[in-house]
Amino acid sequence: MTPPRITPSEVDVQQAEKRILRNGVALYWLASEDFEVLRISFVFRAGSSVQTVPFSASAVVNLLSEGSTERSAQQIAEQLDYYGSWYDVNIDRDYAYVNFASLSKFFDRTIEVAEEILLRPAFPEEELRTYAAKRKQRLAIDRTKVDIEAREAFARALFGATHPYGISSDEGLYDSLTRSQVVDFYRRFYTAERCFVVCSGRIGERELQAIGALAEQFPHGSPEIEPPFPTPETVHADFVAHPGAVQSSLRLGRLLFPRQHPDFVGMQVVATALGGYFGSRLMQNLRERNGYTYGVVAAMVNFERAGYFAVATQVGSDVTREALEAIYHEIELLRTEPMPEEELELVKNMMTGEMMRILDGPFGIADVTIENILCGCDNTVIGENVRRIRRMTPHDVWVLARKYLARKDLVTVVAGAERPW
Amino acid sequence: MIPYNRITLSNGLVVVVNRDRVSKLAAVNLLYKVGARNENPERTGFAHLFEHLMFRGTRRVPNFDLPVQMASGDNNAFTNNDYTDFYITLPKDNLETALWLESDRMQGLGITPEKLETEKRVVIEEFRQRYLNQPYGDQTMLLRDLAYKRHPYRWATIGLTPDHIERTSLSDVEAFYRRYYHPSNAVLSISADLDEERMLTLVDNWFSSLPDRASTPDPVPQEPRQTEARRLEVERDVPATTVSVAYHMCARTEPDFYTADLVSDLLAGGDSGRLYTHLVKERQLLSSVNAYVSGDVDPGLFVFTGQLLPGTATDQVEEAFRAEIEALRRDAATEYEIEKVKNKFEATTLFGELNVMNKAMNLGFYEMLGDLTLINREIDRYRAVTPDDIRSFCDRILRSENSSTLIYRARQ
Numbered sequence: 061m062t063p064p065r066i067t068p069s070e071v072d073v074q075q076a077e078k079r080i081l082r083n084g085v086a087l088y089w090l091a092s093e094d095f096e097v098l099r100i101s102f103v104f105r106a107g108s109s110v111q112t113v114p115f116s117a118s119a120v121v122n123l124l125s126e127g128s129t130e131r132s133a134q135q136i137a138e139q140l141d142y143y144g145s146w147y148d149v150n151i152d153r154d155y156a157y158v159n160f161a162s163l164s165k166f167f168d169r170t171i172e173v174a175e176e177i178l179l180r181p182a183f184p185e186e187e188l189r190t191y192a193a194k195r196k197q198r199l200a201i202d203r204t205k206v207d208i209e210a211r212e213a214f215a216r217a218l219f220g221a222t223h224p225y226g227i228s229s230d231e232g233l234y235d236s237l238t239r240s241q242v243v244d245f246y247r248r249f250y251t252a253e254r255c256f257v258v259c260s261g262r263i264g265e266r267e268l269q270a271i272g273a274l275a276e277q278f279p280h281g282s283p284e285i286e287p288p289f290p291t292p293e294t295v296h297a298d299f300v301a302h303p304g305a306v307q308s309s310l311r312l313g314r315l316l317f318p319r320q321h322p323d324f325v326g327m328q329v330v331a332t333a334l335g336g337y338f339g340s341r342l343m344q345n346l347r348e349r350n351g352y353t354y355g356v357v358a359a360m361v362n363f364e365r366a367g368y369f370a371v372a373t374q375v376g377s378d379v380t381r382e383a384l385e386a387i388y389h390e391i392e393l394l395r396t397e398p399m400p401e402e403e404l405e406l407v408k409n410m411m412t413g414e415m416m417r418i419l420d421g422p423f424g425i426a427d428v429t430i431e432n433i434l435c436g437c438d439n440t441v442i443g444e445n446v447r448r449i450r451r452m453t454p455h456d457v458w459v460l461a462r463k464y465l466a467r468k469d470l471v472t473v474v475a476g477a478e479r480p481w
Numbered sequence: 482m483i484p485y486n487r488i489t490l491s492n493g494l495v496v497v498v499n500r501d502r503v504s505k506l507a508a509v510n511l512l513y514k515v516g517a518r519n520e521n522p523e524r525t526g527f528a529h530l531f532e533h534l535m536f537r538g539t540r541r542v543p544n545f546d547l548p549v550q551m552a553s554g555d556n557n558a559f560t561n562n563d564y565t566d567f568y569i570t571l572p573k574d575n576l577e578t579a580l581w582l583e584s585d586r587m588q589g590l591g592i593t594p595e596k597l598e599t600e601k602r603v604v605i606e607e608f609r610q611r612y613l614n615q616p617y618g619d620q621t622m623l624l625r626d627l628a629y630k631r632h633p634y635r636w637a638t639i640g641l642t643p644d645h646i647e648r649t650s651l652s653d654v655e656a657f658y659r660r661y662y663h664p665s666n667a668v669l670s671i672s673a674d675l676d677e678e679r680m681l682t683l684v685d686n687w688f689s690s691l692p693d694r695a696s697t698p699d700p701v702p703q704e705p706r707q708t709e710a711r712r713l714e715v716e717r718d719v720p721a722t723t724v725s726v727a728y729h730m731c732a733r734t735e736p737d738f739y740t741a742d743l744v745s746d747l748l749a750g751g752d753s754g755r756l757y758t759h760l761v762k763e764r765q766l767l768s769s770v771n772a773y774v775s776g777d778v779d780p781g782l783f784v785f786t787g788q789l790l791p792g793t794a795t796d797q798v799e800e801a802f803r804a805e806i807e808a809l810r811r812d813a814a815t816e817y818e819i820e821k822v823k824n825k826f827e828a829t830t831l832f833g834e835l836n837v838m839n840k841a842m843n844l845g846f847y848e849m850l851g852d853l854t855l856i857n858r859e860i861d862r863y864r865a866v867t868p869d870d871i872r873s874f875c876d877r878i879l880r881s882e883n884s885s886t887l888i889y890r891a892r893q
Contacts, residue, residue, distance in 0.1 A: 063575075063578055065551060065578055066575055067553065095835065096831055133752075133762070134758060138753040141750060141753040141821060141825065142820075142821045143824055162828070163831060190762065194761075194769070201720050204720065206614065307606070307610055307614045339547060339550055349599070351599050351601075351602025352602075352606070374606075374610050405551070410550045410553065410555075413553025417506065420570075421835040422835065
């Protein structure tokens with residue numbers, strides 16, 4: 061007595077519309093009259109990998125709203141909060157993202173303050189010092205967690221301790237970060253050449269004009285010499301001692317390739333089968349059968365100029381070795397036995413559903429659009445990827461696992477009480 | 482504004498459906514009115530352990546996740562002190578898969594000793610990962626234990642100790658299932674771009690044949706009135722000291738809740754809140770600060786918490802919190818400040834209506850509270866709060882004799 065089940069075979073996504081502003085900035089929009097809200101995202105190629113001074117990239121994006129030449133940090137916060145607007149920023153190794161969301165009826169008020177934040181940040185010395193003290197403390201706290209210790213050590217192991225994608229800096233360096241370093245980073249990297257804008261929700265011509273008028277003011281930058289991007293130097297094992305930890309944090313994986321590579325989507329299928337959903341092989345083994353962990357994940361991670369495969373989990377200290385062996389074992393199984401058809405079907409359906417969930421709502425569509433733009437694609441790539449996933453056979457999975465997941469190529473990092481090897 | 486249709490099946494199951502006009506997904510939320518507050522003090526953490534067991538398969542469907550995932554769905558659950566919530570999102574054409582699975586596990590759960598043993602280990606790892614192996618992991622546990630002496634809110638959902646989870650027996654599991662997992666103790670809510678009548682018919686097909694096993698829950702011991710200030714000081718291996726002060730306040734459904742929530746927003750809503758402006762920005766005593774209400778079904782807590790910057794003394798922070806309360810009592814809030822909080826609630830409400838899962842979950846929550854109409858009326862409750870209400874709240878609630886202070890000191 062089971063109900064009929066329909067497998068969605070197509071995921072179609074609204075195409076973003078686009079115009080190029082006078083200074084060359086691309087403005088994309090996904091309009092929908094069904095909502096009374098909108099979101100505007102400004103993306104800058106200004107992530108931490110382009111910085112030469114530790115913490116300067118994140119300081120810039122986090123301090124944008126902490127005072128402009130016209131208004132204090134308090135006045136900016138007040139105007140955003142008063143109209144219930146949401147403002148948030150985030151940063152990764154490659155990009156910085158500045159997002160505004162507001163009720164449609166308060167759009168004018170929001171764009172007004174957005175202009176202050178993006179075009180006239182003052183980076184007051186006092187705000188910088190408060191920020192640096194807070195961040196230093198937060199990072200020190202984070203670094204008492206095995207999870208963070210393993211994550212940082214894993215990046216160092218994959219890329220090398222001085223590589224822009226691998227480096228982790230001492231939190232004490234927050235003390236020596238100066239205002240002129242922050243201002244300098246902003247001037248060099250928050251420029252028309254390094255920026256694009258994506259907005260979604262209730263977007264009409266009036267909103268587009270206002271957003272365009274703002275983005276058109278980004279100045280041209282001086283031709284930036286790309287910072288060196290050295291060849292990664294991978295170390296295959298690392299252990300971070302954390303005396304007394306009741307759990308160990310494990311990271312396994314290897315460098316592969318960014319999203320544009322023809323095998324990326326295929327490796328996403330492999331990673332999903334291994335540890336990308338609740339019923340995955342690693343969850344079955346580590347959590348359901350053995351109770352070693354509360355959770356384990358495997359995924360493909362994408363950077364602009366690199367990509368890697370990773371497995372991450374936290375397990376009881378006393379079962380660290382057993383858990384590592386179980387992970388190696390599950391990876392090896394992918395290489396020795398073809399995946400049952402039914403399991404692969406499940407993984408495909410899961411991945412299709414996941415894409416639909418990410419796309420649900422106007423803000424989700426904007427996030428996916430941004431990600432596609434960063435990879436040089438438009439939103440038709442979603443449908444293409446879903447079709448590619450659906451075409452995968454057990455043989456394809458086996459070929460990819462054999463090609464990319466040999467034990468000798470894997471990097472293993474453990475943070476915990478006792479060295480497991 | 483969320484339009485909905487609400488019916489009660491003959492077995493007591495309350496069903497609420499909302500027609501979304503945009504999404505390609507359906508969200509199904511099944512809420513059971515049982516949480517950590519219903520636990521035996523010797524078996525804390527049980528409601529949450531039981532939530533995990535609900536994913537361990539039934540007599541007819543040995544693997545719960547498999548058919549959900551085959552239908553391109555995703556599911557999860559959470560437990561808090563008041564209730565346990567299970568939710569699924571999947572393509573709307575597959576709505577029936579979710580209804581089939583939820584109706585099946587409402588009565589046919591098949592727990593074996595082996596499944597129970599594995600799940601206990603998973604939950605104990607969760608206890609370690611989130612509470613023992615985490616800086617500040619036991620902070621809210623200590624604060625609960627200080628503020629509550631009788632009410633089961635004195636323990637967190639995860640429980641008082643892993644030993645309680647370890648000692649759970651199969652007969653405990655069976656008794657709990659019979660007692661709390663039946664139609665009249667549950668609320669099923671759905672949001673999808675489907676005709677409301679059609680959704681109700683499908684629900685009827687899958688749920689109306691389930692018999693009810695109505696039972697009256699044991700009364701929950703209520704907390705006696707606190708009459709003198711309490712303090713606790715502990716030392717831990719953490720980089721920064723924190724100070725938390727909790728005050729007993731009213732239940733989620735009382736009018737005073739809206740005053741409390743509005744006060745917490747005046748103090749800590751965003752970077753322009755009074756606490757952040759005064760204590761982080763201007764005086765630089767703290768690296769972070771918050772004020773929040775617990776929002777529980779039974780009378781809850783109003784909590785101040787701040788993390789100290791090096792060089793700040795704990796009594797400076799306690800004094801600073803008192804000064805903020807005094808300022809609120811003296812100047813109350815201006816029309817401007819109250820308007821701001823209202824704008825915020827309006828925005829939060831609209832942002833929360835952007836996807837089907839939030840809507841289904843909210844429908845279940847307000848029905849559980851006992852007044853579903855509140856889902857579209859709460860903004861009026863906030864609008865009704867006056868400066869006098871705020872003054873009175875400070876006098877009645879934010880008093881020293883009603884406070885519990887936890888100093889969580891960083892070991893030097």
